[in-house]
Amino acid sequence: MIFRQLIDPQSSTYTYLLADSESAEAVLIDPVFEQARRDAALIEELGVHLLYTIDTHVHADHVTGAWLLKRLTGSQIAISAASGAQGADRYLDHGDRCHFGARHLAVRTTPGHTRGCISLVLDNESMAFTGDCLLIRGTGRTDFQQGDSRVMFRSIHKQLFTLPASTLLFPGHDYRGLTVTSVGEEQRFNPRLGGDLCEDDFAGFMLNLNLPHPRQIAVAVPANLKCGAAACDPTQITEPDWAVLTYTFAGIWEISPQSLEEQLAAVQIIDVREPDEYEGPLGRIPHATLIPLGDLAQRAGEIQLDRPVVTVCRAGGRSAQATTILRKAGFPAVANLAGGMLRWRAEGRIVENASP
Template identity: 50%
Template sequence: MIFQQLFEAESCTYTYLLACEQSRQAVLIDPVESEVARYIEALNILGLTLAYTLETHVHADHVTAADALRRRLGSQSVVHRDAGVLCGDLLVTDGMHLHVGSLDIEVRSTPGHTSGCVSYYLGDRIFTGDALLINGCGRTDFQQGDAGQLYDSVHREIFSLPEATLIYPGHDYHGQTVSTVGKEKKDNPRLGGQISRAAFVALMANLKLGYPAQMAVALPANQACGRLAVNQSS
């Protein structure tokens, strides 16, 4: 498998490039609109064809590159059917598998940060979006967020995996790139250890976070796979 972890500094977003070495078919998980040229360059250097862009959820802190890449490269946009994104080419549900050459990517529904969150599980690693971060998790105070649901999702779909499973998050604000299921189960300050569901719900209710700086642009744009932002800037 070909694998690259890419970073967009303004929103501290990780985008992941995965590809089959034999078929040269590729996917990008959570691509950012401002980084399109960088993605195309990486694909060209490696001789890859982009099959899918995979969204872990409708983002509030950056604009997705899904539509820009679809128009330029012919890739298909993949989102969860509960995300409210009718522009998606493929609306996935829990337990579905995406086959990209030899890659078998399992969709695991992990709602709670938003109602349409998914994680993508592939062999020894899982891409958790904002559901589970390194030493943290996504907020649950808007976009149909639900702290109890997030607690259940993480424990059922992520913490149930082998402890050596690699966790690749959607963001990190401290330079961390990867963790493991075992480490997060033990040490995550919000969800790890023996924290109860009720204690987690109470913790999340009292975070008092400000809204993301790009939210007013990002949410409507991402409900159109990023197309509104492209139209506004052209």
């Protein structure tokens, strides 16, 4: 099985990709709207087919990427039947299974943080994904969105603590950078409900947390009640319109040699190799401007802001870094030539000053 744990640093939200290695069918748990392009790029690079995005509940601290990923990949949206959300393709109840190839995730309803919270247990019970119910040495809060501390205590003890002690638990969030725990660890060491702590102890603990509401709650909850379709940042939806580009999991927009050759007259080509390479046997793309990578930040003012920029190097590595430098300098339309001059020459594209 393919497994990836991803994070959105703004909301400290974990997103999980699981795929069956044989069929390449995949599911994605708790995607974040601002990270949808990243997730779609990973799915493309791994060569898997996304069947479902599954939200463990209606989030209050970020907007789900479910709707945008459906648009980008054709995946279906799944969420708890008790969530109250509209626009999903599948509504999940306790005992349902989300299949991907020969594998599946079993749904366990775990209300308490919200009325519609679910946890997802892998078929062999080696892993479980607990959303905002059980966290690492903590729990989700219970003071809004139909939260109930006593209901959460019972959910954890009946649905999660009944799993094998060795089951690895992957939470929806962690604000300290912790990534995974286990049923046995939380039964012993969770300061809110582990050991001999009872339901009254837990309820008293939760009553006195006195936490501020999440900063994005006014935007996130209405958007998530529509599975992310009401998200309000159009920059996450629109694609660059000056060329056909590909977004990579590394966070780089790339342009193919063919697409660049079609756009030569409309773009600025910045060659970030060293001067001896620029004059060397690989040659250079016509009208390319030489600015070595080490000089780029200081010489960015020599490049026009109002024309798209394509960065070039030998194989595409240094020029990928160049796109990052230029974006930080305020250039809105920047792409890296995929494969660099090696691929450009291999495809027989036009060059200047090259050896046969």
